[in-house]
Amino acid sequence: MHEMALALEIGGICERELAHAPESRLTGLGVQVGAFSGVEVDTLRFCLEVVLKERHGDVAIEIEREPGVAACLSCEVQFEVRAAPFECPDCGSVARGVTGGQSLQVSYLEVE
Template identity: 35%
Template sequence: MHEMAIAEGILDIVLDYAARNQATKVTKIQLLLGEMSGVETDALQFCFEALSKKTLAEGTNLTLHRVPLMGHCKDCDATTQIERYRFLCPHCDSANLEIVSGRELQVEFLEVE
């Protein structure tokens, strides 16, 4: 279950930020989570909740902001959402797509007291 390792990484980032800013409580964490990140959101929530017990992040509102899988066609210059992992431009059928979003897995912001 790689969600446990991801949750550990998120918690490390959050607690490091809280310590550097002398926070007493972490109240909100928002993650950018790309469609292609491969993360099971329920498992991530569960792991984070378990790991954050007895830390400044215990009981924190962990919000996930989903980022769609988007591609930019280098042939026709169209940017479009990639559906069902079909990596062909829907405008010109080119396979010359560059992924521009959808692989994100990062802490977008957090709120502390």
């Protein structure tokens, strides 16, 4: 499962961040998931809960979807997109060249 591998990776990031403070416990975690990363947010949340529970107990997990950006080929307007098809808000033509929205990153950690 793709999401479990990602959750383990994020868990590793948390461990590295907390390595200098072994007494501290992770209480909150924010993750940004690109709209086109192919990640199921609900599945990722579940996997993160499983991964983090053992060492940290209950962690407040916030997963935010980051939209992608498409560029219109006709009028060169750039706009945010969350799902296909990508229609230009200005001229209505179908835009290509989606950039962004494919990443997955930790946006914040809360430690106690």
